[in-house]
Amino acid sequence: xxxxxxxxxxxxxxxxxxxxxxxxxxxxxxxxxxxxxxxxxxxxxxxxxxxxxxxxxxxxxxxxxxxxxxxxxxxxxxxxxxxxxxxxxxxxxxxxxxxxxxxxxxxxxxxxxxxxxxxxxxxxxxxxxxxxxxxxxxxxxxxxxxxxxxxxxxxxxxxxxxxxxxxxxxxxxxxxxxxxxxxxxxxxxxxxxxxxxxxxxxxxxxxxxxxxxxxxxxxxxxxxxxxxxxxxxxxxxxxxxxxxxxxxxxxxxxxxxxxxxxxxxxxxxxxxxxxxxxxxxxxxxxxxxxxxxxxxxxxxxxxxxxxxxxxxxxxxxxxxxxxxxxxxxxxxxxxxxxxxxxxxxxxxxxxxxxxxxx
Amino acid sequence: xxxxxxxxxxxxxxxxxxxxxxxxxxxxxxxxxxxxxxxxxxxxxxxxxxxxxxxxxxxxxxxxxxxxxxxxxxxxxxxxxxxxxxxxxxxxxxxxxxxxxxxxxxxxxxxxxxxxxxxxxxxxxxxxxxxxxxxxxxxxxxxxxxxxxxxxxxxxxxxxxxxxxxxxxxxxxxxxxxxxxxxxxxxxxxxxxxxxxxxxxxxxxxxxxxxxxxxxxxxxxxxxxxxxxxxxxxxxxx
Numbered sequence: 365x366x367x368x369x370x371x372x373x374x375x376x377x378x379x380x381x382x383x384x385x386x387x388x389x390x391x392x393x394x395x396x397x398x399x400x401x402x403x404x405x406x407x408x409x410x411x412x413x414x415x416x417x418x419x420x421x422x423x424x425x426x427x428x429x430x431x432x433x434x435x436x437x438x439x440x441x442x443x444x445x446x447x448x449x450x451x452x453x454x455x456x457x458x459x460x461x462x463x464x465x466x467x468x469x470x471x472x473x474x475x476x477x478x479x480x481x482x483x484x485x486x487x488x489x490x491x492x493x494x495x496x497x498x499x500x501x502x503x504x505x506x507x508x509x510x511x512x513x514x515x516x517x518x519x520x521x522x523x524x525x526x527x528x529x530x531x532x533x534x535x536x537x538x539x540x541x542x543x544x545x546x547x548x549x550x551x552x553x554x555x556x557x558x559x560x561x562x563x564x565x566x567x568x569x570x571x572x573x574x575x576x577x578x579x580x581x582x583x584x585x586x587x588x589x590x591x592x593x594x595x596x597x598x599x600x601x602x603x604x605x606x607x608x609x610x611x612x613x614x615x616x617x618x619x620x621x622x623x624x625x626x627x628x629x630x631x632x633x634x635x636x637x638x639x640x641x642x643x644x645x646x647x648x649x650x651x652x653x654x655x656x657x658x659x660x661x662x663x664x665x666x667x668x669x670x671x672x673x674x675x676x677x678x679x680x681x682x683x684x685x686x687x688x689x690x691x692x693x694x695x696x697x698x699x700x701x702x703x704x705x706x707x708x709x710x711x712x713x714x715x716x717x718x719x720x721x722x
Numbered sequence: 723x724x725x726x727x728x729x730x731x732x733x734x735x736x737x738x739x740x741x742x743x744x745x746x747x748x749x750x751x752x753x754x755x756x757x758x759x760x761x762x763x764x765x766x767x768x769x770x771x772x773x774x775x776x777x778x779x780x781x782x783x784x785x786x787x788x789x790x791x792x793x794x795x796x797x798x799x800x801x802x803x804x805x806x807x808x809x810x811x812x813x814x815x816x817x818x819x820x821x822x823x824x825x826x827x828x829x830x831x832x833x834x835x836x837x838x839x840x841x842x843x844x845x846x847x848x849x850x851x852x853x854x855x856x857x858x859x860x861x862x863x864x865x866x867x868x869x870x871x872x873x874x875x876x877x878x879x880x881x882x883x884x885x886x887x888x889x890x891x892x893x894x895x896x897x898x899x900x901x902x903x904x905x906x907x908x909x910x911x912x913x914x915x916x917x918x919x920x921x922x923x924x925x926x927x928x929x930x931x932x933x934x935x936x937x938x939x940x941x942x943x944x945x946x947x948x949x950x951x952x953x954x955x956x957x958x959x960x
Contacts, residue, residue: 377747377748377757487762542760542786542787545761546758546759546760546786547757547758547760548756548757548758548759548783549751549756549757630785630786631785633784633785634785636782636784637782637784638784640723644723709785711784711787711788711789712784712788713790714789
């Protein structure tokens with residue numbers, strides 16, 4: 365692993381998994397709980413190498429269900445705790461994510477998507493988009509950042525801890541196998557040196573330092589329908605309020621665009637290159653990318669597509685992003701042209717080819 | 723927009739193609755360029771063709787993989803057939819036409835998905851007793867290529883802009899050392915891309931192997947010689 369530190373700004377060249385481990389250190393995470401699954405293994409590997417140097421902890425559990433719930437335990441006791449997983453492991457962790465939604469626990473998950481369903485491939489996909497945004501038995505009261513570059517993996521992992529501990533919703537960094545395994549340059553830094561405030565964790569239960577504390581009663585079980593309704597509706601209101609504050613997106617050239625390419629995550633790199641090349645040829649093309657896929661920048665997308673005739677939606681899944689887009693722009697008559705490649709990467713050349721068919 | 727150089731290198735697990743790619747990408751990064759390196763990896767625990775994708779540019783780099791390589795380098799017969807799809811009309815195609823076969827991949831090879839972990843030398847029956855055992859501790863090792871084989875079927879070579887055949891395996895075995903096979907290929911990549919000065923690669927090798935070089939200066943000579951040899955092979959052929 366690269367011999368670097370978080371003193372000052374450092375340009376480094378490393379894999380995405382290593383980036384995640386460094387970002388967790390930079391965010392002052394206290395402990396990782398985990399269970400190995402490719403392609404996220406090295407987040408654990410690097411974390412276990414970094415942990416002793418920075419006074420951090422690690423616990424390997426017997427499976428992902430346990431990893432999810434032990435992480436919740438860490439969070440409840442006031443530790444910045446996180447876990448990382450992929451594919452079928454992400455499925456198993458949804459139960460803990462649901463509990464976090466119900467009990468408002470600030471857990472951070474790093475997801476490196478692999479092919480699905482089931483074991484499928486250990487390589488790459490965007491097939492965990494629906495699962496990660498709406499995987500619980502509830503309303504999807506969570507935050508999901510979909511990253512595209514190593515710099516973003518670093519920045520948004522730090523941001524994920526802050527968002528989780530500010531709003532008390534489970535927060536996901538949604539990466540993928542390509543991001544996990546590839547190497548590219550980025551700048552790592554100590555966020556506090558840059559004036560980024562790190563939200564301090566605090567015990568949600570059992571704060572022994574404050575014996576006169578208010579009694580806390582965190583519940584995930586309710587006896588009556590009305591009781592549950594009140595709680596879920598309050599969470600919904602909190603989530604709606606938060607959504608406006610944290611929603612993030614990127615848009616280019618949509619003002620005069622006839623066709624807009626919509627992508628998220630690593631596919632937006634191919635889309636951005638295609639956009640640049642098409643614009644250089646004088647084509648009226650636009651680029652739109654949700655960075656938070658939950659909450660989704662629906663208003664912003666609606667504004668962006670006002671003058672356009674077609675949306676080219678490209679994803680490494682069969683219609684998971686399309687479904688989010690359709691829901692958000694309901695009522696619009698714009699034509700959606702899907703480019704659906706479940707479990708395989710999408711290159712710039714392929715997007716250009718599809719664009720030229722429009 | 724700045725040009726993006728797209729390089730794909732493919733070989734058997736243990737031939738060291740991922741190391742070549744990594745050194746190339748790291749050297750480009752050190753030169754202040756943008757570089758992106760991604761290995762292909764799968765669920766297989768042993769054997770198989772391993773492909774490394776590297777892109778180097780002065781500008782931004784888009785998707786991690788690409789359709790057609792500017793420079794495509796298959797270094798084993800199986801890699802030739804496995805990488806046909808990455809060859810296009812603008813591709814410079816460099817392949818190894820040695821008659822000495824790549825090492826056999828035995829059961830104890832570590833899975834490609836663990837490319838960060840040192841695989842044991844694939845020729846398990848002959849564990850390279852004659853070689854420095856820990857050439858690079860913690861880094862993938864190349865194996866000893868000893869068996870004569872049929873080489874590459876020329877009918878398998880795709881139509882491209884330019885084809886260059888280099889007997890890197892034979893040269894490594896006969897003139898230098900089997901272990902520096904991948905460094906010859908690295909020299910060839912530098913000559914073919916012309917995006918990085920030779921010195922930057924030497925610096926990257928020095929960073930990576932500096933401790934070993936200090937202990938055994940001969941290693942440095944051998945690696946640099948292999949690098950130059952690969953470089954000249956391409957320069958003479960282009």
